[in-house]
Amino acid sequence: MVTRREDLEGIREELVFRVSEQVLARGSASEVLEESVYYERKRIAEDRGSPARERDRSFWAELARRLRRAPEHEQPALVREAVEHYGQEIEGHFDPRIYTLVTKALPSTMGVVLNAVSPSKFVQRFPKVPSLDDCVTLEGETEQLQGLRDKGTVILVPTHSSNLDSIVMGYGLYRLGLPPFIYGAGLNLFHNRLIGFFMHNLGAYTVDRKKQDPLYKEVLKTYATLTLEFGYDNLFFPGGTRARSGAVESKLKLGLLGTGLSAYVNNLKRKSDQPNIYVVPATLNYQLVLEAETLIDDFLSAVGKSRYIIEDDEFSQPRTVFGFLSKLISLDAKITLRVGKALDPFGNPVDDEGRSLDPAGRFIDIERYTWVDGRPAEDPSRDKEYISECAERICEAFFRDNVIENTHVLARALFDTLRDRNPQLGVFKLIRTRGMQDQVPAVDLHERIDSLLSELRELERAGRIRLGSSCRGSAADVVAGGLAVFETYHSRPAAERHGDRVGSGDPTLLLFYQNRLEGYALGRHRPVLTSDHRSLRPEEQ
């Protein structure tokens, strides 16, 4: 998505120079390359499905052969070749014609097609043609986001629960009148023909999470840093991968996040006119999550703990994606993109003019955070702390801007009630065995939801969470609405009615949706998840 040719060349050149310099300062060229060859051979042997397998295999075989013969003074050139090789793979491509097609024509075309499954909705709204606009709600600090682009470079950091996220984010940015942001997308997404086409042409750069070579990771981070330094806004999913548990991320990956600080320090060092980098948290909130079944199964399975990349989920089946979207529209279900307040790379809030503020709202000269002997400079140990603090502030924003819908409230209330009725069972056993009592009288559930809604409203007043429009009614409305949404999409609904009782068709899905309320100390039950939200607490396993 680097759109200016001169920038593209500048980034390529600087990427090779900078990464080579960094890695050669830490070790000899032969050490660096031997490590790369080792990791890449291992990956190529295991990753049989990769379309670039043959190309990669021959590249690394040839490089290994030349390395064996090259005298020491020629080896740094081979490092530069390896960096270039990785750089070419990572680099994005942007086709303005495809962008125009996607942003202008697709929403309404898709809307009509998707609404074909619900002619009554189409008729009700005629002559207005239903579109994706009806499905995606934008809220929060959108004006600040729009304004900050003139004052510096923006890194948008959303929560991540579905592969639809990058599409929704891209669409949201277009609706806000913003140009496309650069973003890194998993290489596996490029293998999907339809999505891959758009990914390629809308400028996503590739992130291959199977590549463990430290040199690759360095190239990736430096590429992102350089795009920021060249003034291109970026989008990262700082959780690193889709949240398997369904909960809001409470621990972030610091690698890509750190590129913001590096870019800021480099901007200061070369006295850039517009050095500022802004980090803007955002939440993507779904009443239903396309890949919920796969994600929660992965979370719960022992295998899941080591499966970082899922290539065979619902997103890989276009028919399922289509069915999911059409059901969202037919239900008036919402996807809410909520933009949070912007931060600087140190985690301080910034005002609409892009000025950093201290806790009392006073302006701060943030350049002084970067000083070493009175000048801006990088200091890896110090910067790690700054990045870590920024990550904490982002997580806080995720929790504050988490938009809760009826599906989450219903799931939480039902799950809590089932835990009450099966106190001898830990969560894992409860969802696997369903317990002795797996249905709840609707009256009891309403009572529980009333109490939960009161707690949530209190939290919302304190600015610690957001309630979506589907939670504004009575407990009965929440139950009816939540059940209606649940029964439309998943193969077995998370919650379903049995006469005057409510039970769970799929307790693992119930866990997934209730997890969206983890981390708020609601009710009297202990949390289900560990504090990083990446596994069940040991006593619940």
Place this chain on the structure above:
Amino acid sequence: MKARVCLLGQGDIAHAMARMLVNVELVCSPEDEPQGPTVRRSSTWEEALDGSRVVVLAANADRLAELAERYGPHALGDHVVVTAARGMRAGFELPHETIRRYTCARKIGVFGGPLHAQEVAAEHHATVVLASRFREAARVVDTLVPEERVTVEHTTDLVGVGVAGAYGHVTSVLTGMGQALSWTPTAVGLLVAHGMVEARNLGVAAGGEPATYQGIVGWGELIPRTQGRSNRHGELGAALVQGGERPAGQLEVLTTLRESMRFGQTHDIATPVADALHRVVDSQEEAASALGALLRSPLDPRH
């Protein structure tokens, strides 16, 4: 040229810090009285702070917020800010969090361990721990103290050091009470051990590291307290037993007891020490009875 250090605050702690920091140019703000002959008063805040790489907030936990609030408008991002404050504020807020609440400073260091103002002021040897997440803070502080008199160890565990520091006061009260009750050194030692375990349980639940309590900050600080040092909190302990007048001024330990009990309740951690002392302070139970029950309760190192 000597590095400049800005020393903010007054009283015993400021005086002790002035004695501990050598080979530096010490200045204070225009609002502070110079603590000792080596401290020069600046005419403006800018003069005091702009050339200072290190700022010392010399106050106890109750006064720390006020000091940080005064410093806040003048704070700069490259300052290293250190404090020896012990105790906590409402919400289980530890000293480093108080500094963060009122200032833009990030490179914060908190002294812990057996650092006693009177002993430092008398130039006795001291071994202390500086907790900071920033290596720069550790490096800078090392250059400021006389190594022949002060040994500084380093940790990144601000929470562990903060909670241990706050519980240092609690164990001082326990020691004062035990001695006023004429209990044996063994019994007094056991009381302190209970305090230590409780500090550890709370500290770990708050995010501190268990290992912190096994070094200078834990046993290293608490063992000397069994020797019955005379201080405000020890005097409070004696007054609670003998019914005499409580020491004047604010006592950080009262806030520590209240906040520890609250924190314990919300995190499902037993706080028998804080509970017992709170009952005595609140005149709900006689000291001998409350401490007797405490000694009979199991030591519960949960984590």
